[in-house]
Amino acid sequence: MSAPRAEAVVIGASAGALEALSAILPALPARFPLPVMVVVHIPPDRRSLLAELFQAKCRVIVMEAEDKEPISPGTVYFAPADYHLLIEHDRTLSLSSDEPVLFSRPSIDVLFESAADAYGDALVAIVLTGANDDGAKGMRAVVEAGGRALVQTPESAFASAMPRAAIDLCPVARVMPLAAIAAYLLEV
Amino acid sequence: MxxxxxxxxxxxxxxxxxxxxxxxxxxxxxxxxxxxxxxxxxxxxxxxxxxxxxxxxxxxxxxxxxxxxxxxxxxxVQVSEMFRDPSYFRALREKVVPHLRTYPSLKVWVAGCSTGEELYSLAILFREEGLEERTIFYATDINQDALHAAEAGIFGVDRIPLFTENHRKSGGKSSLSDYYQAAYGRVAFDKTLRRNVVFSDHSLVTDAVFGEMQLISCRNVMIYFDRALQDRALGLFRDSLARKGFLGLGAKESLRFSKHADAFADFVREERIYQRRFE
Structure with missing residues (x-):
């Protein structure tokens, strides 16, 4: 494969996210060489338990993103409830309280667009199950910057709308089931 | 770059x-x-x-x-909520207010007050706790339009259910409806709440220290700054706080990555409420 070395992975998931992520994140080895930033749609008024939940299941470090945090490899960062998560050029995380995008905060588009800007062609973006079309525009930005796009097979997803929207907007995205996405990350 | x-x-x-x-x-x-x-x-x-x-x-x-x-x-312009993160206001009420009661007069700075949601929340909390009469609030922002909106204290009536629920969860001792009047799809907050408020154009980027505060609340403002600018703002807060004064930040903001971290001690860690260290 002639693709440039990947430097980071971004993942977006909504309805059915827990199960889908459980097929991917626990498969990552402790010394996974890349950072993984994840947006899951969660209600704003709830303290997110995602980081604690996955830390118990994963070998990589799992945490909730903090503002200005330097990004480390082998670490999974979840966007906190009620904040957008963005990536800065200097490889730090930023949070924002800007308005929801497509009714969502955190928004997958916001994460993907800023990550595409920061990492360019060294980014792997993954859209998983979900019932809206957040992530499609962001994935297009990733592809336009030369990054790689993976989408969960809509038929295999708990909710197929989000993967379908991403495929519609990014026909070059590779469409694969969860197990293949997990295997792809081990090779990346 | x-x-x-x-x-x-x-x-x-x-x-x-x-x-x-x-x-x-x-x-x-x-x-x-x-x-x-x-x-x-x-x-x-x-x-x-x-x-x-x-x-x-x-x-x-x-x-x-x-x-x-x-x-x-x-x-x-930041769209905020009154009593956003009710647990933060509950912590102010239960843990910070007992300390504030020991002062004969108080100064509170709401830095980056935007359209006033946080300011009115604090003004109501201070009234409920019987501290309002001895407090001067400084509400600052760089956006004149936002400051005027804060001074007017008018919000869409559609936002009131959320504000009311937040206020209740924050341990509110009165009904939020005691503080506003509704008309034509909007509510106007009681102007006596701003009796002790000074609205002022102030930039955390270019302006100087504000004196001797017992409490500075600056929530979800510094997340828009880069790290160097955050350090400037935090330096400003450090120098603007009275001895043992309190600093409240947004739920996901932290001093961990700042060079001024040493000037503050965790006071209510999970709510990002800090106290100026005694030197």
């Missing part, structure tokens, strides 16, 4: 020059804002204001001062 010619994307160059132009011409300094968010807002502004490029926007902006407030609307 702008060291090697050709290494910076054209759009990034344009944004850098635009922010430089805004500063040189109008003295609003966004040059040290966290780039990812401001870029997003600027793109939105460019689209809505109908400019093909940032360079075109810059040219108009330099010659047409009327464009500035419209742009500032995109760059600075």
């Amino acid at each position: 702008n060291g090697d010619p050709g290494s910076e994307k054209v759009e990034d160059i344009e944004i850098r020059l635009l922010l430089e132009a805004i500063y040189s011409q109008y003295h609003y300094d966004f040059r040290s804002y966290a780039m990812a968010s401001i870029k997003r807002r600027l793109r939105q502004a460019r689209e809505h204001l109908g400019f093909p490029t940032f360079s075109a926007m810059q040219e108009s902006l330099l010659r047409d001062p009327a464009l500035l407030p419209r742009l500032l609307g995109y760059l600075t």
